[in-house]
Amino acid sequence: MHHHYKHLADMLVEDHDHILEALDLIPAYLDKLSQGELEPRDVERLIEFLSQFADRCHHGKEEDILFPMMERRGAGFWEGPLGVMTCEHGMGRYLLRNARNSVRRYASGDGEALRALRHYLEGYRRLLSQHIDKENNILFPMARQLVGEGEGLEEAHRVEEEMDHESYLRELEELKRLAGKR
Numbered sequence: 001m002h003h004h005y006k007h008l009a010d011m012l013v014e015d016h017d018h019i020l021e022a023l024d025l026i027p028a029y030l031d032k033l034s035q036g037e038l039e040p041r042d043v044e045r046l047i048e049f050l051s052q053f054a055d056r057c058h059h060g061k062e063e064d065i066l067f068p069m070m071e072r073r074g075a076g077f078w079e080g081p082l083g084v085m086t087c088e089h090g091m092g093r094y095l096l097r098n099a100r101n102s103v104r105r106y107a108s109g110d111g112e113a114l115r116a117l118r119h120y121l122e123g124y125r126r127l128l129s130q131h132i133d134k135e136n137n138i139l140f141p142m143a144r145q146l147v148g149e150g151e152g153l154e155e156a157h158r159v160e161e162e163m164d165h166e167s168y169l170r171e172l173e174e175l176k177r178l179a180g181k182r
């Protein structure tokens, strides 16, 4: 099942679909946590999924493979979308890190931390859904012009094997079940 992608962008678009599914769970997780129907550790599990699957694995494939390949083919870093995309990855990492800190504070009895958690997770959801939109509609069409079919795919598959990508897809199904979404 691994080698059905023609272009590296196809693999990244499929990652985006999974990331969007996880982002969709955020409102339900926040509501259920505030109603005591989910535990802080469940929310931490969703945050962990996002930081491993979206940030480490997916943004890793973009920053280590696709973006530098586009730069080598003449795409500008400072004047084009590459710099902005990389900056948004960093903003996402900040929001997730503080979401994790907030949910831990909430778990240890600080009721105020729930508002901070909502702020960070909703901010992350907004940032990343707009980011994915820009990549799907602006950056990837550019990538398809600059990068040929098959280029970078082997390297990207290697990243997925190292990350045990399949186990994250199973974890996503489990996260959906916890949210009552399936």
Ligand SMILES: [Fe+2]
Pocket (backbone or CB within 6 Å): 059, 062, 085, 089, 131, 135
């Ligand atoms: Fe990205």
Ligand SMILES: [Fe+2]
Pocket (backbone or CB within 6 Å): 012, 016, 058, 062, 132, 135
């Ligand atoms: Fe992306």
